[in-house]
Amino acid sequence: MKISRSVIVIITLLMSHSIAIKSVYPQNSKSDLEIGSKVSDWFLNEKPSYNIIKERFIQHYGTAKENWPFFINESDNQLNDIVDSTLTDIDGNTYPVVQIENQLWMCTNLRTSRYNSGEHITPGSGMISLKKSQEKGMYVWYDNKESNGQIYGRLYNYYAVLEGCLCPEGWHVPSDEEWQKMIDYLGGEGTVGGKLKATGIIENGDGLWHEPNTGATNEISFNALPGGYMNPKDINPFGDLGKAGYWWTSTTIARRTAAYKSMLHNNHKVFRAGGSESNFYSVRCVNNK
Secondary structure, eight states: OOOOHHHHHHHHHHHHHHHHHHHHSOSSSSOOOOTTOBOOHHHHHTOHHHHHHHHHHHHHHOOOGGGOOOOEETTTTEEOSOOSOEEEOTTSOEEEEEEETTEEEESSOOOOSBOTTSOBOEEOOOHHHHHSOOOSOEEEOGGGOHHHHHHHOOEEEHHHHHTSOOSOTTEEOOOHHHHHHHHHHTTOHHHHHHHHBOOOBGGGTSOSBOTTOTTOOOTTOOOBOOOBEEOTTSSSOEEOTTTEEEEEEEEEEETTEEEEEEEETTOSOOEEEEEETTSEEBOOOEEOO
16 A cells, blocks of 8 residues: 655654654653753744643642643743652652742642751650740641641741751752742732632632632642641640641741741731741741752
8 A cells, every 4th residue: 555745744744743742741740851941932832832731730730720830931931830840858758849930949838857967856745845945946746636747747946947957958948038039029928929829718628728718829839838837835826727827937037036928818918927936837948059
């Protein structure tokens, strides 16, 4: 059976186009493009990239379609989002990673029980011992329930941050300035909380924030969750699970006081405040580079 020259040409073109797509996004959960690498014209002009990347993102992270991030920065023709899809800490916990401008951020709260040196972080045990002044790194699970730690991450006091090795090797607790750089890039405190918060609400059974979860779009897949806080000096030390998330910065602002960022279930802003070093908040890490 003879195959016409035109059919051979068509098959060749289809095969070459298929190979081009496969070479940019191989059939696994990671992209083989490095940060800032150039993408070809067809990638932007014909926009097959959006479907390819979105489907890969959904497969890896299980996000809903409305949470698809905008991956390609068309103004400079560069890959602008997820590059190396996961980070692993010393305990073996894995975290998705997202690029925001030129910063790489963890997309879930830290869960490690050890510093990256291998030394164990002291677990908080009993309110009486925690109320005593202890200037050493410690962690707790919200309400002392390990199941909460698996969902929201562990809560750490500021002394754990001060150790300088709380995050996985090559990563660190972001400073107030590094948080602010990310916030400014995304449009400022007034609306960025909505862009960072995970979507869905507890009352509808489709999320982890209490209603109304104001402004939540999670459009860059930061997945901010309301892990609450623990203040060992309060009569009721645990608070705000489902209502607010609090994240330490590495910036000390006064004696025994450090800056933290917070987001609320009924607001679309990101707030800055100071907390006692003995308080326990969530932690996100940012890459050293």
